[in-house]
Amino acid sequence: MTIQVKAEAISLRKKNKQIVQNINFTLEGNKIVGLLGRNGAGKTSLLSILAAFRPATNGQFLLNGEDVFENPKAMEQIIFVRERNVEYETEKVSRWIDTAQQLRPNFDRAYADELAKRFKLPQDSKVSKLSRGMQSALHVIIGLASRAPVTLFDEAYLGMDAPAREIFYEEVLRDFVEHPRLIILSTHLISEMDGLFEEVAIIHEGELLLHEGKEEVLERGYRLTGDAEAVDQLSENKRVLKTESLGGTKSVMVYGELAEKDERLARSHGLEIGTLSLQELFIHLTEVDHHE
Structure with a gap:
């Protein structure tokens, strides 16, 4: 099935502040898209609307023609990987991965275990006791192993050191080749990640500055x-x-x-x-x- 994500006049307003304004674009097919923007540009807000974590003030995100918000069928096909507060999480890493497996129909537990070994993530540790880098690795592992048709990484590498980030980039590309899907990578580490991108979208001050193929932009x-x-x-x-x-x-x-x-x-x-x-x-x- 061909994946199509369409943003139709997406706007988000919080109190008296406009966060994103009238964003329109279409992503079609299996590809890796770089979502670029300065801090506060609206990247996380835009992805949270796409992941149905919050409603847009105006407009809608469509997944294969269906509005994603409050749509269990659509939400099952999207995973949003981001930094989270796990300070009070007492479960062990292995249990967290088990829960993710239960919620995601395409989840590959063997691949998750392989990734845990690559990142040196101890599955018998409590989630709350992990370092920030290991927490990032856990989120990335769940995102990759879920193999959701639409996978959103919102600066998911935060806290990782350079070797761990390199593993992340390698695995994104390797698993995309073996299991194609639509992957959106939100990042400010552009020089490290631009080799992954087929398309680029730049958000600036809440508006879409450009959305084109990476090579067209570079030319x-x-x-x-x-x-x-x-x-x-x-x-x-x-x-x-x-x-x-x-x-x-x-x-x-x-x-x-x-x-x-x-x-x-x-x-x-x-x-x-x-x-x-x-x-x-x-x-x-x-x-x-x-x-x-």
Whole structure:
């Protein structure tokens, strides 16, 4: 069955504050999507509405054409993995995993046990006694082993050290290849995770800044470096994200299509044309948008 998630004019307001505003997008098929945004941009709120943890003030999330809110059939197909307060949880890790298995029809307990060994997670420990990194590992294990058709990871790696995060990234990709589904990864560690993404959605100040294929986004970002006068000429009327100057040399980051004639002109002036990383584009697109 092809999975389709559709956001229709999603808005959320808390008291007098607008958290997310009029968000529309469609995700179709099995893929890994990066949900990017600065702290407070609205990523967690958006995912919590998709997971039916809360209703939207306006609009709706549809899963294969059905509203997810208060829909047990739809909710069974979605898992929301996030940091949780487990301070008062007295159950052992093994029991927590047992409970998850009972609630999730696609749960693979053998895979959960394999992941516990990879993360060195002690299943005989009480959940409340785990370190923050081990708590994150427990949530990630349940998220991966559940194999829900729609799997949402909301900065689920928080508390993990670099080796544990690397295991997480490896397992997301490995299990996605073996058991394809729609995975949404909310993150601010873009440089570590961008290799996983097929599509990218950027939320900024509660609004959807862009939603496109990752390669399409990257193709529209470039850097021009060289003689300052020539750089100014080539970047005139372009969307310049950042400018750096040193003597008679200038470097600019540009977001927009590099036309063939501009590329030829740049090379004729001896300018260097470089690529931009997804993290660079994210940082400066949100900075520029913030100040406009």
